[in-house]
Amino acid sequence: MAIVFITGSTDGLGRAAAQSLLDQGHRVVLHARSADRAAALGELASRSEGVVVGDLQSGAETKGIADQVNAIGRVDAVIHNAGVYTQRSRGSTPEGHAVTLAINTIAPYMLTALIERPARLVYLSSGLHRGGDGSLDDLDWTKRSWDSAKAYAESKLHVVALASALARRWPRVLSNAVDPGWARTKMGGAGAPVDIETGQKTQTWLAVSDDPAALVSGRYWHHLRQQEPANEATDPSFQDELVDKLAKLTGVKLPA
Template identity: 50%
Template structure:
């Protein structure tokens, strides 16, 4: 039995993964952006051992989530599932001055990785759209470029793979992997999504709890419980390090090497 924390698990793939792992006998802690969503998560995933609440679009909220998780003790796995999609308009969270997409999809996984007590496994949800996104790390916050929601989303999903691979390299005691769930009909994916929703949550649950050799590998990218080649830029150590340095600069929180 494993203890797993899942961000963004009041709905969609995060909730589905939580429900599956609860059925498998694991201890699962859920997450909701606010009290209403946290209540929904607990209602929909009967058997969860708890829920934490916090807005991952705000660095203050990210820190609050990390503090709540750490008070619960060390987890075996953390799944960085929370995300916002490519339909986002240019929205700046005024408290931190960060684009909403970057805050939730890049900064939240970075800060939670650093601030939560180090687990045995880390799982990061990416997207097939990360291919060819381009690692424009000199303009993470889209201050010079004209806003493009799809491009900003794709970049943030590239960041998630870079982060997963950087962790795998720098923290050899942690199994760290990224995955794409496919284009599935969640609230983010939309009703027209063409991939199998029933498959969308299985890989993250497997990477968090599986005992076979592939599930216990590290520094890999997966689709439907099989390895898939990520964008080649994600293997470049200098680019991984550049993302960590950029996130350190924005957040003021250093990644422990």
């Protein structure tokens, strides 16, 4: 049985993934943004290997999350589930970054760099990543007028590119990105077409399955099927530029 760390696991797809893995007999490390959110986990917390707490808006707290996971021990897989959708403004994190960029792009990058290397990495993206094309010149939205939909699309392009970059740089790690679809969560709304069980299935399968179809890397998935992502996501030069920029923004270098 595997031990899996899931970011943003107090509700939505993250919580559903945790419940699914626990029901299959796997071990799960949960993540909550705050102590209050951790308290809302209820019996799920008692079934878990532990609950790590920290706000992914903050670089310092993100480092703390990595430290807490490492203190529990090496995990077999990480599901980078946490994310935010459209933010009315750019906002500003403690480090001065755009909130969407911090949570959706910077935090997965930092956790990947700082958590002891697992066997599998899964990054939640979106079909909307195809609208994130464009230059990395203003990654942090310091020059452009704020566009929440574009910022979200860009952040989801970043994580597909990051998954592909890791597949290329770390050949012993299975690294994949998933579009869970528009699911009926707090973020997706009650009218979303995808039920939460379907929405969580692909990422949990990639995290733990010994099915030969799941033992691949550098792919983009939607409902257990591979799809072609945006061209930029599979471009090594785009991937390398993104990783370099994130290293400079955070002061955290991705290990070789």
